[in-house]
Amino acid sequence: MALIVQKYGGTSVGSIERIKNVAQRVARFKAQGHQVVVVVSAMTGETNRLIALANEIQSHPDPREMDVLVATGEQVTIALLSMALMEMGLKAKSYTGAQVRILTDTAHTKARILSIDEENLRRDLNAGHVVVVAGFQGVDEKGNITTLGRGGSDTTGVALAAALKADECQIYTDVDGVYTTDPRIVPEARKLKTITFEEMLEMASLGSKVLQIRSVEFAGKYKVKLRVLSSFEEEGEGTLITFEEDAMEQPIISGIAFNRDEAKITVLGVPDRPGIAYAILGPVADANIDVDMIIQNVGADGTTTDFTFTVHRNDFTRAMGILKIVQGTIGAREIKGDDKATKVSLVGVGMRSHSGIASNMFKTLAAEGINIQMISTSEIKISVVIDEKYLELAVRVLHKAFNLDQAA
Secondary structure, three states: OOEEEEEEOOOOOOOHHHHHHHHHHHHHHHHOOOEEEEEEOOOOOHHHHHHHHHHHHOOOOOHHHHHHHHHHHHHHHHHHHHHHHHHOOOOEEEEOHHHHOEEEOOOOOOOOEEEEOOHHHHHHHHOOOEEEEEOOEEEOOOOOEEEOOOOHHHHHHHHHHHHHOOOEEEEEEOOOOOEOOOOOOOOOOOEOOEEEHHHHHHHHHOOOOOOOHHHHHHHHHHOOOEEEEEOOOOOOOOEEEEOOOOOOOOOOOOEEEEEEEEEEEEEEEEEOOOOHHHHHHHHHHHOOOOEEEEEEEEOOOOOEEEEEEEEEHHHHHHHHHHHHHHHHHHOOOEEEEEEEEEEEEEEOHHHHHOOOHHHHHHHHHHHOOOOOOEEEEEOOEEEEEEEHHHHHHHHHHHHHHOOOOOOO
């Protein structure tokens, strides 16, 4: 018998029929003797509907009241799923985040989990109940409802698995595992049986939409065994995200991630002096704009430098506006921007023991006439920024060049 935490996203519980299907899946695990905790999101579109209602009332909805509002989406799902399980003859009990006592900080709409009181959940599990918990939400020390922001239900599932010391946390999505890249771009993409946490963390941070990066970070911190499965297929083992690296079988490259939402900004002709990077990026950071890749080049005369960095495309206009304001202060000759950039990345722990990965990547792109605008590397990742129009071509040719369509 194992203790399993299962998380189902909005599409998995998007209708009464799908909620009943989830109940049947949970019942099969219960019949095998397992203890099961189920974490669910709001039904598809419900959170967006609630946000739209708020925006009709207030142009900038109050964050505390917004959390009170959107947390009701998951509350509907947990009650319906518990009813579906009861209808099948199972004992089930639903919990909101506050009822569990998922304690968070006070950052409304983007709270972080501080602790979980799992005592009541354990009692119900030991009494034979399926415990159904609302994802995406918690409560602060003053009793205010909080929500965890994007990917919050994944984070709830992993956090509960950590608190309960579960044998496995299963994330059910609309895909049946982690692939070498997006199959919609490369039909030959393969589903991976396993992937390391390091690789999954990189894939999530680089634009892979299978798991949210916060949940992967949480799982890595607390050594929670994660598995990604499809909620629409009855069979299949999905992809296991593991801490073990088998050097004998580990492929050099495990996957190709990409992000369409990059924008590139170049600050030209600033003085080459200590503190110039902070003078440029400090005001950007103060506006809560995240900076990704950074390149600094010393000018030919040795006294000036060009400074290039990327931000999310949604932040491009704001970042450009901020830099225009401080242009005179930092002594920049010109500020240029490009909101049609994209990032493509190779990820694999096998890079640690193999050379020539970067040169092969650059050669492959050059053969297709794809210009590389920026390069960033780490121990298990190589990322390049290229023009948006070449993104899908780049992913396809790199997938083929590194034999990712062939099983290891």
